[in-house]
Amino acid sequence: MIEPTRRDSRRLTFLVLAAGTGFFSMLQSLITPVLPTIQHDLHTSQNTVTWVLTAYLLSASIFTPVLGRVGDMVGKERMLVVSLAALALGCLLAAIAPSIGVLIAARVVQGVGGAVFPLSFGIIRDEFPAARVSSAVAAISAIVAAGGGLGVVLAGPIVATLGYRWLFWIPLVVVGLTALAAHRFVPESPIRTPGRINWAATLLLSGWLVALLLPISKGAAWGWTSGRVTGSLVLAGVLLVSWLLAEARSANPLIDLRMMRLPGVWTTNLVALLYGGSMFAVYAFLPQFVQIPTSAGYGFGASVTQAGLLMLPMLVAMFVAGLAAGRMQARFGAKALLAAGAVCNVFASAMLTVAHDTRWEIGVAGGLVGLGIGLAFASMANLIVASVPPGQTGVATGMNANIRTIGGAIGAAVVSGVITAHPQASGLPREAGFTMGFLVLTGIALAAAMAALIVPSGRRPAVRGQRGERSPRHAEPELTGELATAGR
Structure with a gap:
């Protein structure tokens, strides 16, 4: 009678984590396609409205590793509720924001929710049997990846039908209910790392x-x-x-540098930096490319909604690949999946460089990008989780997400500079700028694929006698394998 109850508890826990991570990820990309609408509605400049993205990025980059560490210390469930509550509060402030200043402040508050990533991975490691950790981490990673793609797809229809403020009202309702569910159903953390901030x-x-x-x-x-x-x-x-x-x-x-020097950690973080650079640039500039009016001599003149639909193959591919990654990892290993995901990105960027004249070419390239993201996100998270002691899961996965974000900021800035270097008389980028930008992305993706080859394959030492071992209530025969890795 006990085991079914525990299985039901894990299902509820997983659903809570999936909702929290999915909606935070979606809020990262949901705003990007509608910045001109926000600029017009709030009567601000293009330079100022970009702070809606910048403030969110800066806030998340700070709070993700910090609250991941606090969760390892005081309890992951407690900090998960705090992060989700902050995300909901930020959505409320953004939905009613009367000015651009209030909206930017609301995005700073939303950035606190970035801690849901490391906290979710830590909770999975604490609560799930070892045989299910890999697949659960892969599934959450797939939802994280798909959430980013879903934001691009849904932004247009929501704004066209309801207005841009509903980009915050809808997540507010779901995230608020998720915070209540986290408080009610997610168990208290059995593993704590003593210390102080x-x-x-x-x-x-x-x-x-x-x-x-x-x-x-x-x-x-x-x-x-x-x-x-x-x-x-x-x-x-x-x-x-x-x-x-x-x-x-x-x-x-705050962050144990000895942990950051572990082979499985620093190599995976290197891949995250490079992969983030190529992935976020595709998120940012592929929708922009298809929205270029045909009068420029290229592009498809797509609306925001149409651009989102053209990104649909990417969304579907990343979600399916992420869900399949858990089972595939059991057979091929996380390193192989990471390398395969990086290679998919190489082919996608190379294809966009030489073939971007028809919608089916954009769809195929986007599908390859999604396939790569789905495989890479799941394998990166699993490689980090398997490389560190349980008490450092939150801060380690938080820094991995942070490094991926830093790579994304660098990649997007570099590609933006390349694309806009020599604009047309109309002010629109030249097709050659996009072609060179996609070529740069190919180089970054190739570097990520090469870096994936040096990631250790992983090992499976015994559980006994390792620091950060599970509490007695988890000392079950099923808890062997990857979860025992303590990252010596």
Whole structure:
């Protein structure tokens, strides 16, 4: 009678985690296609409205690893509820925002919800039997990936039918109910990592992330050789070195640098950096490409809704691949799936470079991108989870997500600079700019595929005697295998 109850509890837990991660991921991309609508409605400039994205990116980059670490310390379920509540509050503020300033502040609050990624992976590791951890992590990763694609697809129809504020009202209802469900159904964390928050390290981490991501996000508007960009990048370097020194000397590091040096961690993070660079750039510029009016000599003149529908093959492929990744990993291994996902991205970017004149070519290339994302997201998460002790799952997966975001910001900025370097007299980018941009993406994707080859295949040491071992209530015969890896 006990086991069915525990299975039901796991199903509820998984549904809660899936809803939380899916809607946070969707909010990352839901706004991108409708920035011109928001700019017009709130009577602001193009430069200012981009802060709706920048503020969200900066906030999530700070809170994702920090709250992941706090969750490892005080309880993942508790911090999951906090993160979801913050996400819901941010949605409410954004839905009623009377000005661009309030909307930007609301997006900062929403960024706190980024912690749902590491907390969800940590809860899965704590609560699920070892035989199901890989498939559950892969499924959540698929939902994360599909959420980003779904945002691009749904933005147009929602805005056309209900208005852009419903991009926040709908997530508010779902995320609010998810927070209540998390409090009610997600079990308390059985594994805690004693310690305290190193506030100096937290401030330094926040400082170098902001100083790095801000000029990358605003470089095109500020000018890449301007004093603001170069000064911010120099400051980021100084703060990064200071943070590394502070963490190395701390008895209670926010992020254990020894963990970050583990072969399975640093190699996977390198792939995440490069893969993020190619993936986010495709998210940003492929919809833009198909919306270019045919009068420019290329493009399809698609509306926001039509552009979203052209991205549908990408969405379907990434979701199906992510769901299948768990079973595929059991047979081929996470490293093989990561490499395969990166190779799919290489082919997709190469295809866009030489063949982008018809809708079916865009659909096939988008499907390859989605296939690669579905495989890569699942395998990256599993490689990180399998490489670190249970007590460091939250901070390790949080940093992996963060590094992927940093790569995305860098990749999008680089490709944006290439595409817009030599515009037409009308102000629209030239087709050659997009072609060169897709070629750059091919190079980044190829580098990610090569980096995937150096990721360790993983190993399966015994459970006994390892630090961060499960609590007695989880000491079951089923809990063997990957979950035992303690990342020595």
